[in-house]
Amino acid sequence: xxxxxxxxxxxxxxxxxxxxxxxxxxxxxxxxxxxxxxxxxxxxxxxxxxxxxxxxxxxxxxxxxxxxxxxxxxxxxxxxxxxxxxxxxxxxxxxxxxxxxxxxxxxxxxxxxxxxxxxxxxxxxxxxxxxxxxxxxxxxxxxxxxxxxxxxxxxxxxxxxxxxxxxxxxxxxxxxxxxxxxxxxxxxxxxxxxxxxxxxxxxxxxxxxxxxxxxxxxxxxxxxxxxxxxxxxxxxxxxxxxxxxxxxxxxxxxxxxxxxxxxxxxxxxxxxxxxxxxxxxxxxxxxxxxxxxxxxxxxxxxxxxxxxxxxxxxxxxxxxxxxxxxxxxxxxxxxxxxxxxxxxxxxxxxxxxxxxxxxxxxxxxxxxxxxxxxxxxxxxxxxxxxxxxxxxxxxxxxxxxxxxxxxxxxxxxxxxxxxxxxxxxxxxxxxxxxxxxxxxxxxxxxxxxxxxxxxxxxxxxxxxxxxxxxxxxxxxxxxxxxxxxxxxxxxxxxxxxxxxxxxxxxxxxxxxxxxxxxxxxxxxxxxxxxxxxxxxxxxxxxxxxxxxxxxxxxxxxxxxxxxxxxxxxxxxxxx
Numbered sequence: 001x002x003x004x005x006x007x008x009x010x011x012x013x014x015x016x017x018x019x020x021x022x023x024x025x026x027x028x029x030x031x032x033x034x035x036x037x038x039x040x041x042x043x044x045x046x047x048x049x050x051x052x053x054x055x056x057x058x059x060x061x062x063x064x065x066x067x068x069x070x071x072x073x074x075x076x077x078x079x080x081x082x083x084x085x086x087x088x089x090x091x092x093x094x095x096x097x098x099x100x101x102x103x104x105x106x107x108x109x110x111x112x113x114x115x116x117x118x119x120x121x122x123x124x125x126x127x128x129x130x131x132x133x134x135x136x137x138x139x140x141x142x143x144x145x146x147x148x149x150x151x152x153x154x155x156x157x158x159x160x161x162x163x164x165x166x167x168x169x170x171x172x173x174x175x176x177x178x179x180x181x182x183x184x185x186x187x188x189x190x191x192x193x194x195x196x197x198x199x200x201x202x203x204x205x206x207x208x209x210x211x212x213x214x215x216x217x218x219x220x221x222x223x224x225x226x227x228x229x230x231x232x233x234x235x236x237x238x239x240x241x242x243x244x245x246x247x248x249x250x251x252x253x254x255x256x257x258x259x260x261x262x263x264x265x266x267x268x269x270x271x272x273x274x275x276x277x278x279x280x281x282x283x284x285x286x287x288x289x290x291x292x293x294x295x296x297x298x299x300x301x302x303x304x305x306x307x308x309x310x311x312x313x314x315x316x317x318x319x320x321x322x323x324x325x326x327x328x329x330x331x332x333x334x335x336x337x338x339x340x341x342x343x344x345x346x347x348x349x350x351x352x353x354x355x356x357x358x359x360x361x362x363x364x365x366x367x368x369x370x371x372x373x374x375x376x377x378x379x380x381x382x383x384x385x386x387x388x389x390x391x392x393x394x395x396x397x398x399x400x401x402x403x404x405x406x407x408x409x410x411x412x413x414x415x416x417x418x419x420x421x422x423x424x425x426x427x428x429x430x431x432x433x434x435x436x437x438x439x440x441x442x443x444x445x446x447x448x449x450x451x452x453x454x455x456x457x458x459x460x461x462x463x464x465x466x467x468x469x470x471x472x473x474x475x476x477x478x479x480x481x482x483x484x485x486x487x488x489x490x491x492x493x494x495x496x497x498x499x500x501x502x503x504x505x506x507x508x509x510x511x512x513x514x515x516x517x518x519x520x521x522x523x524x525x526x527x528x529x530x531x532x533x534x535x536x537x538x539x540x541x542x543x544x545x546x547x548x549x550x551x552x553x554x555x556x557x558x559x560x561x562x563x564x565x566x567x568x569x570x571x572x573x574x575x
Contacts, residue, residue: 024328082312164398467501523548
């Protein structure tokens, strides 16, 4: 038992170190160096856009990145702040401040750890795809809308958080466009898109930031152009890791921030496991989803005490790690160390990075997140898929991610139940049963035959699960037929499961049939359904002898009972 527990909850790092060698270390070292450099501009951009300072974004990438690689269940996952959290984090900071964000993140971390311990990793993967695409596209549009001010250098003191109000303010200040900032932003976007055509290993965002920072320094120092805002104009960069500080928890704050924490936990679980699954396909390995959730949870519990923001698995940095040769969590640990060294020794240089360039980086992040091709293909599918997709997307943009996920999941459940109900069919046979295509027989061999039914015997076949969405359909069919046979055979060979409502419905049918002097015979009940029936009153009312394993026995039993009924009728008439 203990060995199984250790196997189920063993970090991928410990497994990787068993056969570790010099060649693997060199590959991990190179990958870690590159990913660390790639992660720097993204950590700064995500930190600023989330409503906190740049160094908080970097600190998150360092601390959370280290913990996720050290404890994670994936060999190649790189953790840190991601674009998906920008919207929810910004909203929490606006409403509850940095302390509120810290409390929500710690609670979310505890939730993630519990998900992993309870082995819910595989369950998270079953969240409907239209919901994931819907809220991801919604987040992408929201991120894009938050970057318009910096991208065009608009003179706006305070940008509203509401989506429509935000765009209203943008149009009101359209005349304040800074064309130098706009040029820097557009050029940054062009460089990021064009870089992969020259080299796929060097990240375009890094090239754009280096070139644009140099360009802005030249414009300021040699051409006297001072209207381009940089990070240093807005923030005071602190080139050291923040000290751990206590967080003031209270029952009231936990109650208020619990919904936001739940959203952070769900989003973190979904994004990290999707990222790990994509990585599995590339390296042909399998990650431990439950251990990955525990690692994500630990990172989000510890990071807030150092002023960090929520973190999760980052698909772009994970793929950069893989493409540059990283194959063990050592690469992720090195990436965190590289970021720490950059912060300590080169952190002061980040103040020269133009805000318009960072906005351009995030516009590209939003474009990549949007998955517009996938969105377009899902729009062409069924009405149910379209309704889930658009509802989640619109709610994410107009309201917030918490409402979007909750309503999206609820709608997905209703759509699923409707499809299940529609797929379950009930048919009625009154003359003969063709079992030429059935395997159901005494011997279990294929039988090419027809079973003839006596007059007064009807067969009702349920094809599909007998749950609460189908129970009423069965009732309606029984009422539509309206006749009163002597015997009803309920054929259940194609019923994989029956729920409490289905059992209650069947129980009422049996009771009403008994009052009307109609005998019920159950046929083809599988073991799973039989266990459920044993817990009800149905076996006592119907009689164990009338619960048959196949249609042959059921028809034989019906013929015997029909003969008994016919023999009893003349006797009753004489009396």
